Amino acid sequence: MRDINEGYKQIPSILMLGQPGTGKTTALMQFPSIGVIDLDLNLSGPLRWLNENNKNPSVYYDSPVVDEFNNKIPREDQFRKFAEIANEFIADDKIKVIGVDSLTTLVDVVCVEILRAQKKHIGNFDFKTVTSKSFDAAFEWSEWGAFFNIMKQMLFNLKASGKPIVFTGHLRAKEASLDKVMQNFIAVPGQTAEIIAGLFSEVWLFDNELSGFGANAKETRVVSTFPTAAANKTLGLKSSVGGKKTEDAMELVNLVMKSA
Numbered sequence: 001m002r003d004i005n006e007g008y009k010q011i012p013s014i015l016m017l018g019q020p021g022t023g024k025t026t027a028l029m030q031f032p033s034i035g036v037i038d039l040d041l042n043l044s045g046p047l048r049w050l051n052e053n054n055k056n057p058s059v060y061y062d063s064p065v066v067d068e069f070n071n072k073i074p075r076e077d078q079f080r081k082f083a084e085i086a087n088e089f090i091a092d093d094k095i096k097v098i099g100v101d102s103l104t105t106l107v108d109v110v111c112v113e114i115l116r117a118q119k120k121h122i123g124n125f126d127f128k129t130v131t132s133k134s135f136d137a138a139f140e141w142s143e144w145g146a147f148f149n150i151m152k153q154m155l156f157n158l159k160a161s162g163k164p165i166v167f168t169g170h171l172r173a174k175e176a177s178l179d180k181v182m183q184n185f186i187a188v189p190g191q192t193a194e195i196i197a198g199l200f201s202e203v204w205l206f207d208n209e210l211s212g213f214g215a216n217a218k219e220t221r222v223v224s225t226f227p228t229a230a231a232n233k234t235l236g237l238k239s240s241v242g243g244k245k246t247e248d249a250m251e252l253v254n255l256v257m258k259s260a
Contacts, residue, residue: 010201010240012164012256013155015103017171017186017235018206023221024168026050027206027249028099029057031166032257035095036061037085039105040168060095062088064109076122079113082106086154090161098158103169103196104187110150112136114143148192155199164257167200171235183234197236202256205237206249223249 016024026046028036036043038061050057064081065073073081089095100106115122120137139147158165170187186193197203205224223246224232225239241255 011159011162012202012240013159013200014164014166014202014204014256015169015197015200016166016204016206017169019171019208022206022208023223023249024206025101027223027253028101028166028168029059030055030250031097031099031164031253033058033094033096034060034099034166035089035092035097036099036101037082037089038063038101039065039082039109040102041066042101060089060092065105075109075112075124076116078109079116082109086158090158090163095163097164097166098161099166099168101168103167107151107188110147110154111139113150114139114146118143144190144192147190148195151188151192151196152199184232185234194234197238202239203235203237204239204249204252205232205235220247221249222247223252225252 016027018024025040025042026049028034029043029046029050036059041063043059043061047057047059049055062085064078064085067073086098089098112122115137121133123134123136125134155165171184172187173184186196188196202225205228207222207224208219209222211218211220224237224244225241226237226243226245227233227235228245239252239256241252244252246252
């Protein structure tokens, strides 16, 4: 038994949410000595911006969806490759932070692993023709429970590494049935979308805000750690450094990492 008054240290686990183009991956790549598990294959644009702005990123990466020769890894093998990379990053002393880009694509990898384990059909899409064999077998109710359990176990295994973890995640918009207001939800299927924010110590929203009109219009990237409108209350935004809204994502990164 441990006395919490004698010291309690929480390793940060961060979920960065936002639409494409709001700066999530760029912020992810600015964490010190980060190892990025690259599922979205979308690091080139942020890397170019960081180099052009003399940010000198210190990033290690590997991908569970393509090999070192950019050949596609079969979908049924991608979960095991993800686990292999995660274990490698956990064991490597050079890597101080583990990043996953993105949670949204990881969902597909986990779903395929469940189908593989159940010996169900896994779609194999190509550009020549689309047939019924292009699509995955439908999930049954019990398999959604397995999906959440695997997602939770993966997160806990990464958190137990003692290294900060950072996930990016996409959003989906949905109209609320009562007030007809469009709300943002985490792009994860089923009830997992309503629960998953609770598994992270930090949940941040990346957004682009427009100010001014016509020729004077200006778009600014902002990061919020608290709901700024009714449409954001579904995301579970929170931070150990309190409610903040900033144009500098690295301000938040530095504050959170200071105590790591």
